[in-house]
Amino acid sequence: MYKHLLPGALPSSMQLSPDGRLRHFLTIEGLPPLLLEEILDRAEQFMAIPEKQQKKAPLLRGKTVMNLFFENSTRTRVTFEIAAQRLGADVTSLDIRTSSASKGETLLDTIRNLEAMNADMFVVRHEHSGAAHFIARYAAPHVSVLNAGDGRHAHPTQAMLDMFTIRKHKCEFAPLKVAIVGDILHSRVARSEIHALNTLATGEVRVIAPKTLLPVEVEKMGVKVYTDMDEGLRDVDVVIMLRLQRERMGSALLPSEREFFKLYGLTEKRLELTRPDAIVMHPGPINRGIEIDSRVADGPRSVILEQVTNGIAVRMAVMAMIMGGNAV
Amino acid sequence: MKTLIHNAQLVGCVLDVDSKARSLGMADGKIAFIGDEPEGFNAERYIDANDLTVMPGCVDLAAWLREPGLDYKATLASETYAAIASGITTLTYQPEPAAMVGNSAQFNLIQDINRNLGYAHIRVLGNLTQDLQGERLSNMGGLKRAGCVGVTNGWQPLQSLRVQRLAMEYASTHNITVFIYPLEVALAAGGMVHEGAVASRLGFAAIPSAAETVAVAQTLALIEMTGTRVHFCRLSAEGSVRLIRQAKAQGLPVTADVAAHQLFLTEMDVADFNPLCHVRPPLRSERDREALIEGLADNTIDAICSDHQPHEIDAKLAPFQQTEPGISALETLLPLTLRLVEQGYLSLEQAIAKVTSAPAAIIHDAAGRLQVGAPADIVMLDLEALWTLEYESMLSQGKNTPFAGWSFNGKVRQAWLAGRHIYRTE
Numbered sequence: 001m002y003k004h005l006l007p008g009a010l011p012s013s014m015q016l017s018p019d020g021r022l023r024h025f026l027t028i029e030g031l032p033p034l035l036l037e038e039i040l041d042r043a044e045q046f047m048a049i050p051e052k053q054q055k056k057a058p059l060l061r062g063k064t065v066m067n068l069f070f071e072n073s074t075r076t077r078v079t080f081e082i083a084a085q086r087l088g089a090d091v092t093s094l095d096i097r098t099s100s101a102s103k104g105e106t107l108l109d110t111i112r113n114l115e116a117m118n119a120d121m122f123v124v125r126h127e128h129s130g131a132a133h134f135i136a137r138y139a140a141p142h143v144s145v146l147n148a149g150d151g152r153h154a155h156p157t158q159a160m161l162d163m164f165t166i167r168k169h170k171c172e173f174a175p176l177k178v179a180i181v182g183d184i185l186h187s188r189v190a191r192s193e194i195h196a197l198n199t200l201a202t203g204e205v206r207v208i209a210p211k212t213l214l215p216v217e218v219e220k221m222g223v224k225v226y227t228d229m230d231e232g233l234r235d236v237d238v239v240i241m242l243r244l245q246r247e248r249m250g251s252a253l254l255p256s257e258r259e260f261f262k263l264y265g266l267t268e269k270r271l272e273l274t275r276p277d278a279i280v281m282h283p284g285p286i287n288r289g290i291e292i293d294s295r296v297a298d299g300p301r302s303v304i305l306e307q308v309t310n311g312i313a314v315r316m317a318v319m320a321m322i323m324g325g326n327a328v
Numbered sequence: 329m330k331t332l333i334h335n336a337q338l339v340g341c342v343l344d345v346d347s348k349a350r351s352l353g354m355a356d357g358k359i360a361f362i363g364d365e366p367e368g369f370n371a372e373r374y375i376d377a378n379d380l381t382v383m384p385g386c387v388d389l390a391a392w393l394r395e396p397g398l399d400y401k402a403t404l405a406s407e408t409y410a411a412i413a414s415g416i417t418t419l420t421y422q423p424e425p426a427a428m429v430g431n432s433a434q435f436n437l438i439q440d441i442n443r444n445l446g447y448a449h450i451r452v453l454g455n456l457t458q459d460l461q462g463e464r465l466s467n468m469g470g471l472k473r474a475g476c477v478g479v480t481n482g483w484q485p486l487q488s489l490r491v492q493r494l495a496m497e498y499a500s501t502h503n504i505t506v507f508i509y510p511l512e513v514a515l516a517a518g519g520m521v522h523e524g525a526v527a528s529r530l531g532f533a534a535i536p537s538a539a540e541t542v543a544v545a546q547t548l549a550l551i552e553m554t555g556t557r558v559h560f561c562r563l564s565a566e567g568s569v570r571l572i573r574q575a576k577a578q579g580l581p582v583t584a585d586v587a588a589h590q591l592f593l594t595e596m597d598v599a600d601f602n603p604l605c606h607v608r609p610p611l612r613s614e615r616d617r618e619a620l621i622e623g624l625a626d627n628t629i630d631a632i633c634s635d636h637q638p639h640e641i642d643a644k645l646a647p648f649q650q651t652e653p654g655i656s657a658l659e660t661l662l663p664l665t666l667r668l669v670e671q672g673y674l675s676l677e678q679a680i681a682k683v684t685s686a687p688a689a690i691i692h693d694a695a696g697r698l699q700v701g702a703p704a705d706i707v708m709l710d711l712e713a714l715w716t717l718e719y720e721s722m723l724s725q726g727k728n729t730p731f732a733g734w735s736f737n738g739k740v741r742q743a744w745l746a747g748r749h750i751y752r753t754e
Contacts, residue, residue, distance in 0.1 A: 029529075108645055129531040130601035131647040138645075151649070152531030191531055215528030216536075 014136060022321045024136045024145045027154040028195035036199055040164050042317035043310070051086065058088020059324030063120040067093040068110075069148075070126040075284065075308070076148055076158075080123050083315035087324065089120075107131070108138055115140050121323060122146070129153035129188075144322045152188050158283050159192035161314040163200060165307050166238055169279050173197070177275075179206040179232050180223075181264060182242035182291050183213045185253075189283045190242055191221070198222045208232035209264065212253045229264050233273040241266050241282045244291045257290050267293045271301065279303050329372050330355045331747065332365055333708070336377035340384045340680045341698040352382060354704035357746035362698055377708055380741060383680055385417025385448075385705035386662055387687040387696045389585050389633040390561065392654065393419065393450070396437060397427035402638035402725040404438070407658065408447035410723035412751045415662040415740040416634070417705035418688070418695050421452040423460065424482055430455045430466055432474035439475070447750060449705070451477045451691050453507055456495050462486040465495055469502045477691040478559065480507035483608060489546060496556040505557045505690070510543035510568065511535075511609070520649055522564075522610040526595040532649070535610055541567035548575050551582060559690055560584040562635060564609035566619035573628040583690050584628065586620050587635035588664040589655055589730070593617075597730065603644045603651035604730040607635075621673050624682060631687040634661040638726020656726035659717065663736035666711070670737065704747035713739035 015024040015031070022035065065084040069077055077093055084091040096110065114122070121144045124132045129151030136145040149155040163173075170176055178197055184190045184207050197205045198221075207218060208226045219225050226232030233239065244260060254260050266280065280292075280302045288294045297304060334351035341349070341362060349363040353371060360369065388411070394402040411419055421438060423429040429438070435452055442450045454471035456479040458464040468479055479499055486492045499506045516535040521527045523534035544560060548571060551558050563569060563586050572584050589607065594614050597605040605611055623629040637654025644651045665683050668674045674682070688696025695703045716735045719727045743751040 106642065106646065107650075126647065128647040128649040130649070133601050134647045150531075150647075152533075154531070188531055191529070216523050216534075217525040218528055220525045221529060 014133070022318070025156055025318050025322060026132050026136060026145065026147045028156045028159055028192050028199060029154070031199065033199050033201065036160070036163065036196060039160050039314065039317050039321065040167055042321060043160075043164050043313040046313040046316045047310075059320050060084065060087040060089035063089045063323055064118055065089045065091050065121045065123060065319070066114055066119045067091065067123045067148075068096055068114070068125070069093065070096045070124070070131070071149070072097070073125055073149070076125065079308070079311045080148060080315055083312050083319060086312070087316055087319055089319075107134070111135055111139060115143060119143060121319065123148050125149045127151060146318065146322065149188055152186055152191070154192045155188040156192050157311070157315050157318055158189050159196040160318065161307060161311045162193055162240065162281060162283070163196050164310045164314050165281060165303055166279070168310075169303065170237060173200040173202045176202050176238060177204040177206065177236040178202055178238040178240065179208055179226075179236045180240045180242065181208040181229065181232070181266065183244050183248065184209050184218060184242070185213045185215050186245070186248070187242050193240060194221050194223055206232050206236065210254070229270065230273055233270055236274045237278050239266060239271070239274060239278060239280050241280065241286075241292050243283065243285065244287060246287070261290055265289075265291055265293060266296050268295050268299070271296060281307060284308070329747065330360070330370065331373045331375060331744070331749070332369070332371035333375045333377050333382055333706070335379060336382040336708070337379060338362065338382050338698055339676060340684050340696075345698065352698065352706070354706065354744065354747040357704055359698060359700055359702050359704050361700060375742075381709040381711050382698075383707050383709060384684045384696050384698055384702070385412075385707045385743065385745070386415050386683040387418040387420075387691070387693060388416050388636065388658070388661060388683070389420045389631055389687045389690060390422055390587070391419040391634060391636040391658065392422050392424060392638070394427060394638060395441065401640050401643070404441050404450070405445050406723070406725040407636070407638065408442065408445055408450070410658045411448045412743050412745065413723050413740060413753070414659045415707040415709065415743065416448060416658060417707070417743065417745055418449040418451060418693060420477065420691060421450050422482060423453060423455050423480065425460055425484065428455055428460060429453065429471070429476065430459060432470055435471065435474040435476060446745065446748070448745060449695070451693065453477065454479045456481040456499075456506065457486065457491070460484040462491060465498050468499055468504055472502050472504050476504075477693070478505040478507050480509065480561070483509050483511065485511070485513045489550070492547070493550050493554065496550055496554045496558070500554055500556040505559050507559045507561050508543075508547050509561045510540050510547060510563075512539045512542045512546075515539035515542060520606060520610065520653070521598050522595045522612040524595050524613055526599055530599070530601065537565035537567055537612065537616065540565045540609060541571060544568045544571045548580065548582070551575070551580050555581070557581040562587050562590070562609055563620060563623070563629060564590055564612050564616060566616045569619045569623035569628055573623065573626070576628060583630045584623075585631040585633045585687070585690075586624065586629050587657070588632050588661050589635070589657060590620055591617060591624075591632070591668065592664055593730065598648070601648045602730060603646070603648050604655070604728055606644075606648060606651050606653050607655055608653040621668070624668070625673055625678075630682070631690060632661070632665050632682045633687065634658050636724070637728075638724050639728045641727065644728050654728070655730065656722070656724045656728045658724055659722055660729065660731050662740070663717075663738060664731075666738045667736065704744055706744040707740055708742040709738055710741050711738045713737065715739050
């Protein structure tokens with residue numbers, strides 16, 4: 001009947017198997033620091049191996065990965081496809097909006113049908129917070145669920161690839177000051193990044209936004225809140241800019257794109273407030289001239305395209321840890 | 329049948345009853361006497377209560393009984409039986425878009441179905457506006473004559489404050505109580521959980537407490553202007569309790585209720601995306617929960633109701649935001665209320681009044697108290713019996729409860745409706 005209340009149904013506990021291994025990957029919240037570091041280490045190993053050799057050691061041969069995208073996202077879907085293929089899995093991507101869901105099939109029925117096609121892993125992107133948990137709870141015992149973004153809740157692989165990028169440039173998290181700037185309220189990336197940075201014991205995590213784009217009591221997630229961009233950027237080592245969706249303007253959350261860029265856009269001048277070696281990140285797709293100036297996005301401090309490359313290795317690491325053996 | 333219950337602990341008596349009274353007689357559907365059997369009563373049946381508690385049946389101010397219209401969720405038969413077995417003898421039917429009460433025919437249909445069942449009384453709230461659309465007034469005068477005990481628009485918003493003002497004035501013309509579900513829809517902005525730390529962490533669009541308190545404040549201003557008698561349904565926020573406490577001190581004709589689950593669950597209970605805790609109004613903070621209990625204790629909040637909303641299982645088998653709100657709550661109304669006694673917040677008499685005489689007064693019902701001449705809707709309760717709520721043993725057609733697995737003290741052993749012996753269990 002209702003599995004929601006069974007013991008062990010809490011999001012943080014259900015993604016680990018009894019022996020502490022990754023069973024599903026739904027949220028960063030509650031995962032132990034060592035496990036996050038293991039993901040980063042495994043990703044590093046994958047980065048070190050040339051592409052061709054990876055295909056010779058297919059950890060996921062014979063496994064079927066299904067990408068279930070209830071919400072559109074080309075880039076995330078493609079990086080998951082590539083990651084699964086490099087590990088030797090069979091990959092199918094379903095754009096659910098255009099198929100069963102629009103014919104009235106319930107999510108649970110969709111899942112049951114795909115399970116019957118011998119899926120081993122679902123990579124899920126859904127517009128509603130908690131959708132990946134829901135699927136993980138009701139999926140067959142042999143099926144794993146990887147959250148590729150649920151509502152405003154979590155986007156754990158994006159957060160991990162950002163951690164990977166930060167570690168590559170900065171080595172350690174403890175001495176760092178990291179600022180996340182922009183639409184925190186609607187951002188699943190921001191939420192997962194905050195959990196990841198805090199789990200990895202980052203020195204200081206800041207969020208910078210006007211009050212209309214900050215979730216209430218966001219400070220309880222372990223961040224320092226700044227509404228003034230210049231103040232918030234001072235001495236940071238990492239700036240993570242978030243995408244500002246254009247439709248927010250029409251909803252009284254913000255007066256105009258111009259004012260937002262003026263007060264919260266990342267320009268070369270503002271970047272001078274940060275540490276001289278600070279890096280600039282963005283989960284993409286970027287809005288030039290709204291949250292970030294082109295000269296910054298394409299400038300020497302920007303690691304935005306690196307993030308995309310790292311995304312494949314990090315996703316390979318997570319998939320391998322969930323479904324593969326231990327060795328690379 | 330003339331029945332005499334003796335050897336009972338009587339709870340819920342009116343003040344002038346001898347506090348040492350241990351027995352009660354029923355005849356012609358009414359309570360015939362309390363205390364010693366008068367000469368010439370000639371009871372046909374004697375029931376030894378064995379020192380169990382005997383109380384008036386509960387009067388539930390809000391049950392979404394679904395039939396006619398949504399009988400795949402629940403039927404009057406399934407729900408009235410679940411009610412009597414849980415100590416509830418009067419249910420107040422809530423109109424909703426798929427099961428409206430807009431004319432006397434719709435009212436009569438409900439009563440006709442229920443007359444053939446006879447497990448519990450059903451009182452009915454009628455539509456406040458036509459088709460609950462919030463634009464034009466319903467035929468309130470006719471609904472009152474048909475027998476509706478109040479009018480409400482439920483959670484359907486009214487088009488404007490002007491409509492609310494006029495609806496309230498028209499209702500007061502006919503001396504009808506208006507049941508207001510306080511919610512400023514614009515502030516709720518599509519949210520489903522309380523705006524607070526948990527919603528922020530889970531990434532939910534959220535309903536701030538102000539969405540409720542703003543609506544309470546606006547309605548209070550309209551009551552001052554129109555003098556209409558208003559009952560506030562399902563308070564959830566600390567600020568609302570404060571406003572109503574003030575309004576009562578001012579002497580405004582207001583009453584209020586709270587759903588039992590709001591007194592035991594908080595926003596923390598949705599932290600695992602549990603759709604069984606998806607309710608309207610949303611579960612709020614611990615501070616709100618404490619304020620609601622304080623409001624009960626000082627009588628700012630008059631009544632506790634079940635806000636019973638039975639669902640088919642599919643309604644809750646989806647990601648949180650896609651599920652329907654509501655708890656199947658008949659079977660936990662009295663048990664949760666008694667828990668407030670165990671926890672020391674209310675005395676037994678106070679707690680029982682919150683689910684019997686107080687709600688009865690709000691719908692002007694003669695039930696809800698042990699009084700000579702009152703309807704013989706009687707429940708015999710074993711306060712010591714320990715039991716555990718399980719899905720399998722639930723009688724409601726809706727099994728959607730977050731309280732499965734909870735253990736409770738106090739179980740209904742027998743129940744009478746208008747003097748008829750309806751329910752008995754060991």
